[in-house]
Amino acid sequence: MSGRTALTLDHPPQRRTLIDSRLQQISLDAGLAGMEQALERLHALSPPSS
Numbered sequence: 924m925s926g927r928t929a930l931t932l933d934h935p936p937q938r939r940t941l942i943d944s945r946l947q948q949i950s951l952d953a954g955l956a957g958m959e960q961a962l963e964r965l966h967a968l969s970p971p972s973s
Contacts, residue, residue, distance in 0.1 A: 930937040
């Protein structure tokens with residue numbers, strides 16, 4: 924267990940915290956996926972020299 928307490932959606936401050944946390948995670952995931960795609964395109968344009 925992570926030691927965090929569960930947040931409830933019926934309490935506005937906790938709901939805001941949960942939404943903020945989810946949006947931050949979505950943004951981080953999207954940024955990572957975007958960077959992976961950019962690297963794939965870059966590598967496709969310039970294959971490694973041997």
